[in-house]
Amino acid sequence: MEHTAQHTDVPALKNTETAIATEQLNVYYGDFLALRGVNMAIPERKVTALIGPSGCGKSTLIRCFNRLNDLIDSFHLDGRVTYYGQDLYQDVDAVQVRRRIGMVFQQPNPFPKSIYDNIAFGARATGLKTDLDALVERSLKRSALWEEVKDKLKTNGLSLSGGQQQRLCIARAISTQPDVVLMDEPCSSLDPISTLKIESLIRELAEEYTIIIVTHNMQQAARMADYTAFFNAEATEDGKRSGYLVEFAPTQKIFDQPAQEATRNYVNGQFG
Amino acid sequence: MASSTSSPKGKPIEARSQRSQWSDRSFTWLTRILAFGVAAVLVFIGVQVAIDAMPAIRRYGLEFLVTSSWNPVDDAYGALPMIYGTLVSSLIALVLAVPIGVGTALFLSEDFLPRPVRTVLSFMVEMLAAIPSVVYGIWGIFVLIPFLDPIGGWLHQNLGWIPLFGTTYRGPGMLPAALVLTVMILPIITAIARDSLISLPPALRQAALGMGATRWTAIFRVLIPAAFSGIVGGTMLALGRAMGETMAVTMLIGNSNDLNVSILAPANTVASLLANQFAEAGDLQIAALMYAGLVLFGLTLVVNILAEMIVQRVNVYK
Amino acid sequence: MTATDYRSRADRARRAIAEQTSGPSYFDLFWTGVAGFFTLLALIPLVLVLVYVVIRGFSRLNWAAFTQLPPPPLAPDQGGFANALIGTLIMVGIGALVSVPFGVLAAIYLSEFSQGQVPRWIRFATNVLSGVPSILMGVFIYGLFVITTGTYSAVAGGFALGVLMLPIIVRTTDESLQIVPKQVRWAAIGMGASKFQTVLRVVLPAALPAIATGLTLAVARAAGETAPLLFTALFSQYWLDSLFQPTASLSVLVYNFATVPYEGQQRLAWAAALILVGIVLLTSILARWATRKQIY
Numbered sequence: 001m002e003h004t005a006q007h008t009d010v011p012a013l014k015n016t017e018t019a020i021a022t023e024q025l026n027v028y029y030g031d032f033l034a035l036r037g038v039n040m041a042i043p044e045r046k047v048t049a050l051i052g053p054s055g056c057g058k059s060t061l062i063r064c065f066n067r068l069n070d071l072i073d074s075f076h077l078d079g080r081v082t083y084y085g086q087d088l089y090q091d092v093d094a095v096q097v098r099r100r101i102g103m104v105f106q107q108p109n110p111f112p113k114s115i116y117d118n119i120a121f122g123a124r125a126t127g128l129k130t131d132l133d134a135l136v137e138r139s140l141k142r143s144a145l146w147e148e149v150k151d152k153l154k155t156n157g158l159s160l161s162g163g164q165q166q167r168l169c170i171a172r173a174i175s176t177q178p179d180v181v182l183m184d185e186p187c188s189s190l191d192p193i194s195t196l197k198i199e200s201l202i203r204e205l206a207e208e209y210t211i212i213i214v215t216h217n218m219q220q221a222a223r224m225a226d227y228t229a230f231f232n233a234e235a236t237e238d239g240k241r242s243g244y245l246v247e248f249a250p251t252q253k254i255f256d257q258p259a260q261e262a263t264r265n266y267v268n269g270q271f272g
Numbered sequence: 273m274a275s276s277t278s279s280p281k282g283k284p285i286e287a288r289s290q291r292s293q294w295s296d297r298s299f300t301w302l303t304r305i306l307a308f309g310v311a312a313v314l315v316f317i318g319v320q321v322a323i324d325a326m327p328a329i330r331r332y333g334l335e336f337l338v339t340s341s342w343n344p345v346d347d348a349y350g351a352l353p354m355i356y357g358t359l360v361s362s363l364i365a366l367v368l369a370v371p372i373g374v375g376t377a378l379f380l381s382e383d384f385l386p387r388p389v390r391t392v393l394s395f396m397v398e399m400l401a402a403i404p405s406v407v408y409g410i411w412g413i414f415v416l417i418p419f420l421d422p423i424g425g426w427l428h429q430n431l432g433w434i435p436l437f438g439t440t441y442r443g444p445g446m447l448p449a450a451l452v453l454t455v456m457i458l459p460i461i462t463a464i465a466r467d468s469l470i471s472l473p474p475a476l477r478q479a480a481l482g483m484g485a486t487r488w489t490a491i492f493r494v495l496i497p498a499a500f501s502g503i504v505g506g507t508m509l510a511l512g513r514a515m516g517e518t519m520a521v522t523m524l525i526g527n528s529n530d531l532n533v534s535i536l537a538p539a540n541t542v543a544s545l546l547a548n549q550f551a552e553a554g555d556l557q558i559a560a561l562m563y564a565g566l567v568l569f570g571l572t573l574v575v576n577i578l579a580e581m582i583v584q585r586v587n588v589y590k
Numbered sequence: 591m592t593a594t595d596y597r598s599r600a601d602r603a604r605r606a607i608a609e610q611t612s613g614p615s616y617f618d619l620f621w622t623g624v625a626g627f628f629t630l631l632a633l634i635p636l637v638l639v640l641v642y643v644v645i646r647g648f649s650r651l652n653w654a655a656f657t658q659l660p661p662p663p664l665a666p667d668q669g670g671f672a673n674a675l676i677g678t679l680i681m682v683g684i685g686a687l688v689s690v691p692f693g694v695l696a697a698i699y700l701s702e703f704s705q706g707q708v709p710r711w712i713r714f715a716t717n718v719l720s721g722v723p724s725i726l727m728g729v730f731i732y733g734l735f736v737i738t739t740g741t742y743s744a745v746a747g748g749f750a751l752g753v754l755m756l757p758i759i760v761r762t763t764d765e766s767l768q769i770v771p772k773q774v775r776w777a778a779i780g781m782g783a784s785k786f787q788t789v790l791r792v793v794l795p796a797a798l799p800a801i802a803t804g805l806t807l808a809v810a811r812a813a814g815e816t817a818p819l820l821f822t823a824l825f826s827q828y829w830l831d832s833l834f835q836p837t838a839s840l841s842v843l844v845y846n847f848a849t850v851p852y853e854g855q856q857r858l859a860w861a862a863a864l865i866l867v868g869i870v871l872l873t874s875i876l877a878r879w880a881t882r883k884q885i886y
Contacts, residue, residue: 068780073705086284093288099782100285109773112796125783125791169777176781288784295786303699310696310760311715313753317722317730324733375628384622393629395878400636402870404814406841407863410848411639414646414856455635462632488621509721516723518817519841523849543725543817550732550821565729569722576721580714 018084019044019180019210020065020101025079027060029072033236034060035243038079040229044179044210047202049221049251051214052231052266057243058214061231062182065212066101067094083180099126102178106185108165110157110172115140115149118157118168122176135175143171144201163194170201174209181205183213187220199224218267221251228254230263318569325562327555336563342529342545344553349560351567353531357539358568361446361521362514364535365453370507372454373461378491380462381469394466401459409523412452417443417524420451424536439534444526446535452520457510464509464583468502469495501582508579512572518543542568640867647864650857660827660843663852671862673829674838677744680830681823681839682813684748685755690805692752693759700760701767702775702789713764720757725817727753732821744830744837747823751812758811762804766797803877810873814866816841840866 018041027035035057042048050058060069067088069075081088088097110118119136122128136153140146145167149160157168166186173181183202187195202211203224215221221228229248233241247254247263258264322329328336332349339350376397380390424441431437441447476498480490496503526538527548542564550561654670661669700709731750736742770793778788794801816839824836825846840862847859 066780068776071776071779083285084283088285092285093293095292095782095784096285096288097782098780103776103780105773105776105780107773109771109777111774111777111792121778121783121791122781125778125781125787172777172781292784292786296784299786299789300699300703303695303703306692307696307699307704307709307712309692310719310756311712313756314715314719314722317719317726317753320730320733321726324729324737372628372631375625376632379622379625379629384626393633396633396636399871399874400632402811402814402874403636403639404816404841404863404866404870406814406816406844406848407639407643407867410844410859410863411642413848415638415642458632486615486618488615488618491621512721516721516725518723518725519845523845543723546725546729547817547820550729551824562729562733565726569726572721572723572726573718576718579721580717584714 016043016046018042020212021080021082022061022064023080023082025061025064025077025081027057027064027069027077028075030074032240033242038245040245040248042210042212043227045206045208046226047206047211047213047224048227048229049213049215049225050229050231051216051218051221052243052246053233054216055241055243056231056233058229058231059184060243062103062184062212062214065180065182066098066103068098068103070094099176100178101180101182102173102176103182103184104166104169104173104186106188108162108169108189110160110165110168112156112158114154115157115160115168116153118172119175122172126176128176139171139175140168142174142205143167144197145171161194163190163197166190166194166198167201170198170205174205178209180210180212183211185214185216188216195220218255222255225251227251230254230258230260230266232262232266318566318573321562321566321569325559325566328559328563329566331556332560332563336560337567340529340531344557347556349557349563351542351545351560351564353529354540354542354545354564355567356531357446357525358515358541358543358571360535361450361453361525361539361541362511364446364450365457365514366507366511368451368454369458369461369510370503373458373506373510374465374496374503376458376462377465377469378495381466382487382491397459397462399459400455401463405456405517405519406523408452408456408520412448412520412524413444416451417448420448428536435533436535439532439537441536442526442538444524445537446525446539449521449525449539449541450535452524453514453517456517456520457514460510460513461503461506464506465499465503468499468506471502472498501585505579505582505585508575508582512575512579515541515575516543516568516572518547522547643860643864643867646857646860647862650861651864655858655861659829660838660847661854661858663850663855666854667857668854669858671838671840671843671858671865673826674840674843674862675865677747677823677826677830677837678813678839678841680744680833681747681751681819681837682809684745684833685751685812686805686809688749688752689755689759689808693756694763694801697760697763697767698789698794700764702793703785713761716757716760720761723817724754724815725820728818728820728822731818736822739834741834742822742824742836743832743834744823745833747819747837747839750818750822751815754815754818755808755812758808759805762808763797763801766800766804767793769800770796799880803880806873807877810870814841814870816845820845 021041022038025035025038026033038061050061052058063069064077064081077089083100086092111121116136119139120132123130123132123135137146140149145164148164157165160168187198190198199220202213205211213225227248228251230246231243232246233243236242247258247260254263255267258267328349336350337355338352340352341348341350380394421441424447427437428440472495476494477490480494521541522544525540525544527540527544528538529540532539546561546565549557553561650667654668656670656675657672658670659673660671700712727750730753731746735746735749739746774796775788775793778792783791819839819842823839825842826836826838830837844859844862844866847855
């Protein structure tokens with residue numbers, strides 16, 4: 001069972017530009033190899049979904065893209081992660097990376113501040129000279145939250161419902177106008193109606209942003225992703241799970257005619 | 273709207289502003305230095321007291337610890353009575369406070385009373401720790417000492433053949449000081465014992481009760497053994513506190529520098545010796561007091577380190 | 591302790607229970623009674639202390655108590671503790687000024703910027719420091735400050751109280767910061783906020799209510815402390831006109847006047863004790879009430 005780069009070419013990529021790419025990426029926590037040999041070229045202004053069983057390293061991978069893994073002491077990697085050709089781990093400031101590559105997390109995590117201050121935070125932190133009122137309105141409209149909160153911008157972000165909080169987090173993430181928005185299972189803590197709202201929002205955002213979304217929900221990937229990458233995990237000798245990329249292709253292909261047996265089993269639900 | 277993007281896609285990521293990098297670095301370093309500074313204060317206290325004690329350490333050596341004289345006129349100093357007083361007053365307080373404290377902790381962690389009542393009572397026990405030491409002192413002088421008069425007299429009359437009650441009760445002395453210490457350390461023992469009882473896995477309690485154990489069988493055979501190290505840790509912390517407690521003890525213990533085994537007689541502790549003599553002491557006396565302070569520092573340091581180690585081990589299970 | 595330990599204990603309990611006969615258990619009633627009695631015993635001193643302090647102190651509280659200097663020994667019911675009240679406020683203020691920035695920044699390092707064994711050791715040292723007898727804080731500042739400046743002073747007293755407050759502030763701030771969920775930090779960092787911005791604009795404000803509560807309790811505790819002031823600030827019968835002269839405080843006044851045979855001064859000591867208890871009790875209750883509406 002050797003899975004390497006040969007399955008990860010995406011022919012359709014030829015007509016769009018690559019936003020983020022990895023080359024022979026290995027991710028370690030201390031001595032433990034969490035993710036190995038990942039080669040991917042993620043197209044810009046598309047929705048790319050990362051799917052796979054838990055422990056397959058999909059969240060680990062997404063956190064390499066905005067260098068959030070830097071917060072973990074034992075983390076290191078070899079290989080390359082590039083952003084429009086620029087190596088994100090060579091002479092680049094992590095803080096600057098995150099201003100280009102935003103992120104939405106699994107649990108809605110608004111700051112314990114007003115809705116307004118949540119959105120304005122990024123502009124204030126990055127010293128962006130802009131009309132904050134307009135920025136707040138634009139970001140909230142873009143994330144389809146404006147109508148619900150326009151009369152209570154001064155109330156605490158934590159007072160919103162879970163789905164509203166997550167849309168607030170999306171508004172916050174796009175307020176700094178990043179190129180790429182990473183989403184780590186953004187709907188996993190939400191009810192079905194909120195989930196649908198966020199999914200359609202993500203589809204709309206893809207016109208403007210490159211979206212990379214981790215999800216454990218295959219239907220979700222099938223519904224909204226242009227491209228899907230399937231990751232798998234195998235047990236190492238010491239009982240931990242080490243992840244690798246099995247297949248990366250247009251979503252249609254992953255679900256209808258996957259090249260790999262493992263992918264077929266997973267999308268048909270015959271897996272672990 | 274899409275055109276408002278401030279960073280054209282693909283433009284290389286530029287370096288962060290010098291100011292932002294500098295503020296990150298200097299802020300991290302500032303906090304790091306201050307954090308190490310807190311630990312350094314602990315060391316600094318020990319070193320400073322040791323340096324100031326040097327003249328007395330050179331002159332009296334270890335004999336200081338086993339001699340019972342405190343005479344500024346002849347420059348004869350030995351801290352045995354105070355070290356003895358420190359240990360004995362703390363031990364008496366512990367012997368009284370541990371059962372009361374653990375009993376209270378059990379009563380307030382089990383559901384003998386409705387929860388709101390327990391919350392109020394727990395808060396009241398905590399308040400015992402908040403009352404300033406000097407207030408216990410004034411209360412002890414004017415309320416506790418007169419109140420103990422008949423009890424002290426009775427103890428001497430009926431149990432006077434035991435050396436512990438071998439002298440008449442004259443008011444200030446070991447007994448009132450130890451009783452007030454008991455009250456002052458009670459909340460520490462209660463709080464930590466209660467915390468470790470509450471943090472036991474509920475399954476443990478349910479397992480015992482589910483098999484038809486009566487409540488107190490479960491408490492004695494299961495809960496107390498499981499919470500034992502927490503209770504020991506709390507007791508050690510209380511011991512450290514008792515040994516260093518100053519004001520209430522100074523006001524009640526009688527400040528006698530003679531060693532006397534009777535708990536009805538006046539005595540002294542290292543802390544109250546310092547409180548009493550420091551402000552008016554001459555040079556060598558200051559050094560001798562610093563030496564006594566160093567002994568107290570060493571004692572409380574050992575006890576507190578042990579207590580912390582036990583309490584930290586307990587916290588691992590939480 | 592491992593799960594197996596608990597299991598073996600549960601087994602022991604099972605056996606112990608099997609040995610017991612059922613029925614209305616006098617054994618249980620007895621021990622419930624004992625525990626209840628002990629709880630009562632623990633609460634009696636609180637009630638007694640409060641009752642006496644209120645009765646004895648309240649009768650002496652008048653306008654003069656707050657506005658005048660301490661009375662001479664033989665003057666019955668004259669004078670007040672105005673200079674001591676001011677002294678306490680000033681010294682607690684100096685102590686807070688020194689220890690709050692020191693302690694809060696140190697706690698930020700422990701909670702936000704450090705990993706591995708270092709923070710563990712510093713936390714350990716902090717806890718041990720909070721167990722150092724408060725009188726030794728006074729001895730320390732005496733050696734460090736009083737000897738060097740050649741005088742007892744409000745500044746020395748304030749520093750001694752600062753050393754006393756420091757470990758409490760570090761610990762409560764550290765705990766308050768740790769309550770703030772990791773996800774909130776990620777959110778800020780993920781938006782390209784620097785460490786400095788993340789801590790100052792997001793984490794610290796989120797923890798502020800809890801930190802403020804802890805600081806208030808530390809300050810209240812310092813206001814009641816006597817031992818560190820005995821030979822750093824000493825005492826004074828007069829108004830304070832310089833920070834570098836012996837300074838009166840409420841707590842030292844209680845000590846001095848409770849241990850003299852003059853009734854006028856004793857009564858003033860009770861009144862000052864009431865003020866001290868009032869400060870500590872009020873802040874504790876307020877803190878308790880404030881922690882009910884925390885963010886996290």
